[in-house]
Amino acid sequence: MIISAYQTHIFILIFIYIILAVSLNLALGYTGLLNLGHVAFYGIGAYTSALLAIEGMPYLAAMIIAGLFASVFGYLLVTATDRLKGDYLAMATLGFSFVVYSLLLNLREITRGAMGIPGIPKPSILGLTVRTNDQYLIFVLLICAISVFIMYRIVKSPFGKLLEANRDNAVCLRVLGKNTFGLKYKAMMISAFFAGISGSLYAHYITFIDPTSFYISELILILTIVIVGGLASIKGSIVATAVIIYVPEILRTLDLPSSVLGPVRQALYAAILIAILMLRPRGIFGKVDLE
Amino acid sequence: MILSCKDIYKSFGGIKAIDGCSFTVAEKKITGIIGPNGSGKTTMFNVISKLIKPDSGTIEFKGQDVTGLKDYELAKMGVSRTFQDVKLFQNLTIREHLQIAMSDTDEKLLSNIFRGKEGDAQKIKEVMELVGLDKPLDTYGNDLSYGQRKLLDLAIAIAKPHTLLMLDEPVAGVNPRLRDSIKDILRELNSRGESILLIEHDMNFVMDLVDHIFVMDAGKVIAEGAPEEIQNNPCVLEAYLGGSEEGTKCL
Numbered sequence: 072m073i074i075s076a077y078q079t080h081i082f083i084l085i086f087i088y089i090i091l092a093v094s095l096n097l098a099l100g101y102t103g104l105l106n107l108g109h110v111a112f113y114g115i116g117a118y119t120s121a122l123l124a125i126e127g128m129p130y131l132a133a134m135i136i137a138g139l140f141a142s143v144f145g146y147l148l149v150t151a152t153d154r155l156k157g158d159y160l161a162m163a164t165l166g167f168s169f170v171v172y173s174l175l176l177n178l179r180e181i182t183r184g185a186m187g188i189p190g191i192p193k194p195s196i197l198g199l200t201v202r203t204n205d206q207y208l209i210f211v212l213l214i215c216a217i218s219v220f221i222m223y224r225i226v227k228s229p230f231g232k233l234l235e236a237n238r239d240n241a242v243c244l245r246v247l248g249k250n251t252f253g254l255k256y257k258a259m260m261i262s263a264f265f266a267g268i269s270g271s272l273y274a275h276y277i278t279f280i281d282p283t284s285f286y287i288s289e290l291i292l293i294l295t296i297v298i299v300g301g302l303a304s305i306k307g308s309i310v311a312t313a314v315i316i317y318v319p320e321i322l323r324t325l326d327l328p329s330s331v332l333g334p335v336r337q338a339l340y341a342a343i344l345i346a347i348l349m350l351r352p353r354g355i356f357g358k359v360d361l362e
Numbered sequence: 363m364i365l366s367c368k369d370i371y372k373s374f375g376g377i378k379a380i381d382g383c384s385f386t387v388a389e390k391k392i393t394g395i396i397g398p399n400g401s402g403k404t405t406m407f408n409v410i411s412k413l414i415k416p417d418s419g420t421i422e423f424k425g426q427d428v429t430g431l432k433d434y435e436l437a438k439m440g441v442s443r444t445f446q447d448v449k450l451f452q453n454l455t456i457r458e459h460l461q462i463a464m465s466d467t468d469e470k471l472l473s474n475i476f477r478g479k480e481g482d483a484q485k486i487k488e489v490m491e492l493v494g495l496d497k498p499l500d501t502y503g504n505d506l507s508y509g510q511r512k513l514l515d516l517a518i519a520i521a522k523p524h525t526l527l528m529l530d531e532p533v534a535g536v537n538p539r540l541r542d543s544i545k546d547i548l549r550e551l552n553s554r555g556e557s558i559l560l561i562e563h564d565m566n567f568v569m570d571l572v573d574h575i576f577v578m579d580a581g582k583v584i585a586e587g588a589p590e591e592i593q594n595n596p597c598v599l600e601a602y603l604g605g606s607e608e609g610t611k612c613l
């Protein structure tokens with residue numbers, strides 16, 4: 072391979088986060104659903120897929136079921152928050168993230184709590200096992216391309232235009248005879264589905280998961296990506312993922328002691344976010360204002 | 363009778379916005395609603411189109427009780443409306459507005475993903491010409507002037523499949539030349555068999571356009587009739603001059 076083992080690792084993470092960020096943008100940027108529960112879908116997908124695969128389920132089936140299971144939670148989240156708007160919706164969906172986190176931590180019989188789940192098998196598809204990281208990179212690139220392609224088709228289709236119309240003015244859309252409640256469910260379920268898929272890809276790559284991988288800091292990271300890239304821009308989310316996941320890794324070459332590395336990275340994220348909000352309030356490629 | 367509202371009541375806190383309002387709209391006619399500011403005209407529109415739930419009263423559309431329907435269900439049955447404070451999609455283009463209005467398949471997710479259908483370009487062009495909106499179809503809702511947004515709002519209401527067209531002050535803020543052309547549009551639509559219900563303050567606009575007028579004051583209908591009758595009705599003049607108690611007596 073032409074790229075180093077370390078770069079391979081970073082690229083794998085970038086492709087996983089692209090699916091995660093684009094799927095959040097589908098709900099947040101395109102449909103206008105202020106959803107702070109996205110990280111929970113990611114966690115649900117990761118745990119579902121890991122547990123099913125450990126029980127012996129073939130990888131592709133486990134991955135799809137992980138997506139579907141996350142999507143069921145997407146449905147439930149919309150049902151539970153149906154009447155909420157704005158800040159209240161943000162609080163309720165953030166609460167959902169906390170609830171799922173504490174379930175992962177406390178349902179010990181299933182999730183092993185804080186001890187996490189080790190030994191998650193590498194994906195094996197039609198008898199071919201993805202063993203090396205180079206192979207995983209190709210695999211994850213493939214899934215990422217398919218996922219982004221599907222989401223791209225959705226947002227560019229007439230259905231996608233309805234999502235944007237719902238974000239801009241739901242009342243006007245209903246007066247045109249469109250069921251905006253149905254739209255909200257569909258958008259959130261698609262968004263959750265792909266978050267679940269990316270959770271699965273993450274779990275089977277790292278082969279060990281514990282609840283801390285699906286906590287609020289993770290949520291802030293993907294929100295930062297979506298805002299920096301721009302609401303309602305798939306291209307923006309892709310570019311921003313690459314920048315935000317890759318750039319801090321350059322820090323590693325600076326030979327900082329590991330105790331300051333984490334904080335410096337967080338500070339860098341914050342700096343990027345603040346710089347973007349000051350210089351380009353709509354993000355790099357965004358067309359829609361933040362509310 | 364295409365639409366009939368019976369004994370509608372609606373209060374906002376202490377304000378009785380609609381206070382026992384009843385009226386009917388005849389099929390294939392143009393019906394006007396006039397009345398002073400704050401007399402409840404827009405609120406009645408919102409009640410009819412289900413954006414607001416009335417405290418009591420019933421609404422029938424095409425002989426069917428639609429009181430319990432949701433806003434989008436009634437819209438699907440064929441009610442189109444415009445807004446006094448124009449509501450559009452800021453980040454969608456004119457073309458996309460009209461495509462949404464015309465499409466009846468865009469809510470189907472799966473059939474959409476792999477063969478998203480383009481809207482009918484010919485039909486879009488026709489509606490644009492009909493309302494006289496002379497702007498590139500790629501212009502965003504955000505980038506239109508007030509008058510242009512008013513026209514686009516009218517265009518999408520017309521483009522949406524409907525049998526009843528409800529217009530809330532269609533010519534407010536629209537220049538005089540365009541007023542006359544909108545009048546012509548409405549006559550044209552009416553001659554094609556559409557029923558139209560419109561709210562309007564501009565008497566010149568209303569009087570020679572509509573077949574029947576309801577006059578609202580303080581949340582109820584205080585007079586109705588052909589335009590000539592209304593023009594000479596003392597109660598109506600009273601209501602417009604502010605003597606609303608006198609007006610109520612005329613009932």
Ligand SMILES: Nc1ncnc2c1ncn2[C@@H]1O[C@H](COP(=O)(O)OP(=O)(O)OP(=O)(O)O)[C@@H](O)[C@H]1O
Nearest residue numbers: 374377379397398399400401402403404405406446
């Ligand atoms: N959402 C609301 N909350 C509180 N009060 C309202 C609301 N909507 C309308 N009202 C009140 O109801 C009354 C009727 O308002 P409405 O908008 O129906 O009047 P209108 O006849 O359309 O007036 P105009 O000719 O100025 O448009 C007013 O007193 C208004 O303040």
Ligand SMILES: [Mg+2]
Nearest residue numbers: 403404405446
């Ligand atoms: Mg009004």
